[in-house]
Amino acid sequence: MSAPALTKNQALVFDVLEKADGPLSAYTILDKLRDHGFRAPLQVYRALEKLLEYGVVHRLESINSFVACAHPGENCHSHGIVAFAICESCGQVMEFHDHEVDHRLMDWTKGKKFKAEKTTIEIRGLCEACAA
Amino acid sequence: MSAPALTKNQALVFDVLEKADGPLSAYTILDKLRDHGFRAPLQVYRALEKLLEYGVVHRLESINSFVACAHPGENCHSHGIVAFAICESCGQVMEFHDHEVDHRLMDWTKGKKFKAEKTTIEIRGLCEACAA
DNA sequence: TCAATTGCGTTATGCTATAACGTGTGCGAT
């Protein structure tokens, strides 16, 4: 599951996300890549699909946006559940992992015999700078 | 913040959600209420906005759907963070609360001086019946 | 009475995501 070499489109999309200072929507990515020949949403979504699969990009469900993983090089899938704090003012995203939270949620799913595939934890609010 | 008497539209939307055996999208709700005079998405979204505010309905961010709160009568907002397990096969949703998880996430936000407004925890996977 | 608030209805629009079709390329098996 670690990332193979990226295709041209995947590399372009990933590059845009890495250089951005916050999460981007698929359509924003599309606009940023029009000069590189992108014309249709599907070109973005197909690249994102792979990047998500490789674990180098995360999807923020609560704001329909995508962000580059904060752990370049590592395989993020191996860190357990990923959690995000999203500032609703400046758009900055902080990514973190908490094994105790993972553990509690896993306990719950085990107790219910629920087979978890993908877990989303997103905290929306104001970052330190914006709350001041 | 506890729920005042619902208006006609709010009551209709809430009724549909309560009687449903799983989460519904806004447009599905709209279709179910056409016989009651609903014509436009906004009628649904406006009712949902209030129902969410009152805490009697939850939004499932990861599937763009809405579900009635599992604790009729109580004010769900007072239970801390709400977590959901969503079966991707049968659509059933289980709602639960885990104060230890709340505590860990609050510790993190405190440490970062992040002012949390709304936290989403959604586990997607297969319920016991569907995983068999 | 008047102004403010709230809910409601309608039309239009914008944003997010995928279906369905076809093309080209690389690569292993026969």
Next chain:
DNA sequence: ATCGCACACGTTATAGCATAACGCAATTGA
């Protein structure tokens, strides 16, 4: 080598989710 397959890609069209902007009616309270 060439056939078949998998995969990435491009394009058009469409589906699905959400809100903007306008105006009207009822309620309330100064």
